[in-house]
Amino acid sequence: MNESLKVIRWVSLSGAVFCIVVILVGVATRLMDAGLGCPDWPGCYGRLVVPDHATAAEYSSQPLEPVKAWMEMIHRYLASALGLWVLVINALAWRQRSAFPAVMRWSLALLGMVLLQGAFGAWTVTLQLWPQVVTAHLLGGLTCLSLFFAVWLSSRQRSGEQNNESGSLRFAVAALMGVLILQLALGGWTSSNYAGTGCVGFPKCNGEWWPAMDVSEGFHLTQTIGPHYLYGQLHAEARTAIHFAHRLNAVLLGVLLLVAYWLAHRRASAAQQPLGWMMSVYLVQVALGAILVTQGMPLVVALLHTAGAVALLLLGWWSLLLTPQLAVASSRVSGRVSYE
Structure with a gap:
């Protein structure tokens, strides 16, 4: 080499x-x-x-x-x-x-x-x-x-090699990655607006399944600049809207993860392994999120939550990479990507 x-x-x-x-x-x-x-x-x-x-x-x-x-x-x-x-x-x-x-x-x-x-x-x-x-x-x-x-x-990757398409599985993993990226953006928006405490309690938010929220203010992306945003400038209901959107998207992410894993298992895909690890990390992320909102946002837990998000991202890219590579029982797979 x-x-x-x-x-x-x-x-x-x-x-x-x-x-x-x-x-x-x-x-x-x-x-x-x-x-x-x-x-x-x-x-x-x-x-x-x-x-x-x-x-x-x-x-x-x-x-x-x-x-x-x-x-x-x-x-x-x-x-x-x-x-x-x-x-x-x-x-x-x-x-x-x-x-x-x-x-x-x-x-x-x-x-x-x-x-x-x-x-x-x-x-x-x-x-x-x-x-x-x-x-x-x-x-x-x-x-x-x-x-x-x-x-x-x-x-x-060896020169000249290409991936096979794998239909519904690849689409499911691609959709999963899209929702994961949105979740990362919502997590960043939650943090930058100091909305981590916008919902107190778990699984309910501020004691309600559907709390009072100000969505338009929480997602007002053309807000003016200054004087500074240290500790945030949004009122409570706007921060609740941001935090609650992060939770709702997390539920959607979990559903898509289950669908993708089921399809990978059904097709005996190599992506089944990283998707399985993603499910484990996802469950840990939910637990860490619960600890954050019930224990007052401890620094170490918040860092672990971020590390979990990084792990989900890398496992997601790995899953997307492997979706074309289906482990067919007969082992007659054409055009499979190989690596040195």
Whole structure:
């Protein structure tokens, strides 16, 4: 095997793991209300490291909170390191662009997404935690993770091979992925609007099966910017609408997961295994969600909930990859994708 391709595989896979770390540190920064720990970007009070109180006071009227400032800067340092990781992948992919053009395409897409993430990081601060930007920043991180996976996958797939279509199963898994992406977006919107406590109690919300909600305000995507969105600006019923939508979509996600798993089992598909793992992670996610709304949003549980969302995303892409590969009992499968 080409040595450069081996390196691309290792770098893309390890980059995906590092990307997960960056995502979780970013979520921790958000949960610790440290998103504005530094009032400027890319430095902190005009410095590349967190300064002392006297230096910070000379730069800005915003009081320095060292723990929050360091949390924000650590996230930036890690994100910058991830950017360098992506540059390495692109340099290696350029050397393989003729033999493996898909690797080059995905690597370029990853580079573009990382650059956009840098812009989102700046806008998060300059637009004072505007929920639209904060949510997009989270989804951008998950997109980067997905692209790392795509680079790794394309470096393993042999040239000239194609997938078979598998009808209803592939459609079911594709629909599952669409609803999962929507669920991730709703989770980000819930977090960025501080709507995690919009519903108290489980399975009921605020003691009701259908609570009072203000949907139009909760999903008003053209809201004005400022002065800042630390701790949120929406009233209680708007936050309830956001949280409740997240719960309803979770139910839909569970139904589609059951359908996809049943179809995979019926067709003896290779996708049955990752879909089975998805069901296990989904149940854990429901339990973690229940703990969050009944125990006052503990930080560790919130991070585990985010890690579960990342696991669902990766298992979902894996399931989508495997849906064309049906394990037919006769073993006479034509056009099956194979990997080195």
